[in-house]
Amino acid sequence: CLALQTYKLNGSSCTISESLHLHPCVSLTVYQLQQEAPRPKRITCPQEMESRPKYYGREFHGIIPREYADELLAGAEGAYLIRESQRQPGTHTLALRFGHQTLNYRLFYDGKHFVGEKRFESVHDLVTDALITLYIETKAAEYIAKMTTNPIYEHLGYTSLLKDKMVHRLSQGKGTLLWKPIKLLASCPQISSPLVRRSALKDTQEKQCSYEKIHNFKVHTFRGPHWCEYCANFMWGLIAQGVRCSDCGLNVHKQCSKLVPSDCQPDLRRIKKVFSCDLTTLVKAHNTTRPMVVDMCIQEIELRGMKSEGLYRVSGFSEHIEDVRLSFDRDGEKADISASAYADINIIAGALKLYLRDLPIPVITFDLYSKFIQAAKLPNAESRLEGIHESLLQLPPAHYETLRYLMAHLKRVTLFEKDNLMNSENLGIVFGPTLMQPPELNALTTLNDMRQQKLVVQLMIEHEDVLF
Structure with a gap:
C-alpha cells in the first residue's frame, strides 16, 4: 500500500501518515469510509408505468409530489427512486435518502446516466458513487481539505524516479539541453540594429534550458483500490475517481x-504515434532536442535532393507520403526513407511538411501567432x-530548436536556387501556413494573414544567422 511506504525526510525515516501529523492508519481512513458507505436501496413502483422511459427500471414512479417521494424514502438510508417533475413534465429527478433527509437531483440521460460530470451505465452505479462521495465528504471533510497541504509527491514514487532518470541522463552527457539564443555572424551589413549589437555581445554565451512539459491529465476509472501519487490518499468513488x-x-x-509541477516525463510505451503527437511530448519521450522525423527527413533531403527542381513546392x-507517415508511427527512428524505399525526394519533403502541419500545437505556437503577425506588419525592417x-x-524550447x-536547412536550400528554383520567398509561401496557424480556424483570418505568414518565414530564412 502506497500510504504505508516510508521515505527519508530531513535525514530521518518516517511514514507518510507521520509526515501529515496523522494517526499511522489515517491514510487508509478514506478507503475504510468508502467500505462503510450506505448501499443503494431501490424503491420500486408497485404498478406498471406506461410513461416510463425505456432506460429506467421499476425505480421510476412517474409524476408524484416531492412530499410523497420523501415518505417513500423515509427511514431507509441509501434509498432512491426516480420521479417525473410536476412543474416540468418530461424532466426527471433522482430522489436520494442520505443523512436523514431526501436529496433531489436533476437526472439526465444521453446514452449514460448523469447528474454532474461523471456518466454511468446504470442508475444503480450512479447512486452507489453518489453515496460514497456524500459519506466520505461528510465524515472526512476536514481531512480532505488538508490532503494537499503536505504532499509526498517530492519524496516518493514519480519524482524520485524522475530524479534518478535525470541523473542517469546527465552522466551520459545527454541530460542538459543547450539553447543558444543568438549566434550572430557579422554578415548583415544592411542592418546595424540593437539586435545585432546585443547578439554580438552574447556570441559566446549559452543558455541552459529544460524542456518543461505539463501533464496531459484525463479523467480515468481505476479498477481496484488506488492511491493518489501526489498526496498519497485514497482515490474514492466507483468510477472516474481521479x-x-x-x-x-x-x-x-x-x-x-x-498542484502537480510541470515535470512530465513521457513514457515511450504510452506514445502511440509520432505524427500528430505534441512536439515537446515527442522530444522528451525520445530524449532528443528535436523530433527525429525532422532530423531524418532533412538529412535525407540534403543527401540527395537539394538540386531537385521545385523542392518543397512539387508534391x-x-x-506514398501516407506510407512514410505510417512507417514513422510504426518504426520510429528505424523507419526506412532511403532512396531504395522512396526514390522521389518529393515524398520525403511532403512527409516533413505533413508532420509539421499535423502538429496539435504548431511550431509557431497558437499563443504567439499574433505576435509574429504583428511583427511582420511593422514598416521598418x-x-x-x-x-x-x-x-x-x-517559444517553448522544443519548438525553438525545431524551428532553428x-x-x-531552408537557408541551405536557397544556396541551390539556380537548380531547385526555390528562393526564400518561395519557401515562405510554402512553409508560412505550415509552421503557423491562427488559434481560431477562420478562413478569412488565414487568408488575410497569408502575406505576413510568408514574410515571417522568409525573414527567418534570410536572417537565420542573426535571429538564431
Missing part, C-alpha cells in the same frame, strides 16, 4: 492535478527583425 497523465502515467486526484504522391526575435525567444534547425 485523473491519469496519458503521457507518463501519473495518477492523482482531480484537485491534486492542479509527391499522397499515398529593423523593427520587424526585433519583433520576430523577441517572439522567437518566447529547419530554418538553417
Whole structure:
C-alpha cells in the first residue's frame, strides 16, 4: 500500500501518515469510509408505468409530489427512486435518502446516466458513487481539505524516479539541453540594429534550458483500490475517481492535478504515434532536442535532393507520403526513407511538411501567432527583425530548436536556387501556413494573414544567422 511506504525526510525515516501529523492508519481512513458507505436501496413502483422511459427500471414512479417521494424514502438510508417533475413534465429527478433527509437531483440521460460530470451505465452505479462521495465528504471533510497541504509527491514514487532518470541522463552527457539564443555572424551589413549589437555581445554565451512539459491529465476509472501519487490518499468513488497523465502515467486526484509541477516525463510505451503527437511530448519521450522525423527527413533531403527542381513546392504522391507517415508511427527512428524505399525526394519533403502541419500545437505556437503577425506588419525592417526575435525567444524550447534547425536547412536550400528554383520567398509561401496557424480556424483570418505568414518565414530564412 502506497500510504504505508516510508521515505527519508530531513535525514530521518518516517511514514507518510507521520509526515501529515496523522494517526499511522489515517491514510487508509478514506478507503475504510468508502467500505462503510450506505448501499443503494431501490424503491420500486408497485404498478406498471406506461410513461416510463425505456432506460429506467421499476425505480421510476412517474409524476408524484416531492412530499410523497420523501415518505417513500423515509427511514431507509441509501434509498432512491426516480420521479417525473410536476412543474416540468418530461424532466426527471433522482430522489436520494442520505443523512436523514431526501436529496433531489436533476437526472439526465444521453446514452449514460448523469447528474454532474461523471456518466454511468446504470442508475444503480450512479447512486452507489453518489453515496460514497456524500459519506466520505461528510465524515472526512476536514481531512480532505488538508490532503494537499503536505504532499509526498517530492519524496516518493514519480519524482524520485524522475530524479534518478535525470541523473542517469546527465552522466551520459545527454541530460542538459543547450539553447543558444543568438549566434550572430557579422554578415548583415544592411542592418546595424540593437539586435545585432546585443547578439554580438552574447556570441559566446549559452543558455541552459529544460524542456518543461505539463501533464496531459484525463479523467480515468481505476479498477481496484488506488492511491493518489501526489498526496498519497485514497482515490474514492466507483468510477472516474481521479485523473491519469496519458503521457507518463501519473495518477492523482482531480484537485491534486492542479498542484502537480510541470515535470512530465513521457513514457515511450504510452506514445502511440509520432505524427500528430505534441512536439515537446515527442522530444522528451525520445530524449532528443528535436523530433527525429525532422532530423531524418532533412538529412535525407540534403543527401540527395537539394538540386531537385521545385523542392518543397512539387508534391509527391499522397499515398506514398501516407506510407512514410505510417512507417514513422510504426518504426520510429528505424523507419526506412532511403532512396531504395522512396526514390522521389518529393515524398520525403511532403512527409516533413505533413508532420509539421499535423502538429496539435504548431511550431509557431497558437499563443504567439499574433505576435509574429504583428511583427511582420511593422514598416521598418529593423523593427520587424526585433519583433520576430523577441517572439522567437518566447517559444517553448522544443519548438525553438525545431524551428532553428529547419530554418538553417531552408537557408541551405536557397544556396541551390539556380537548380531547385526555390528562393526564400518561395519557401515562405510554402512553409508560412505550415509552421503557423491562427488559434481560431477562420478562413478569412488565414487568408488575410497569408502575406505576413510568408514574410515571417522568409525573414527567418534570410536572417537565420542573426535571429538564431
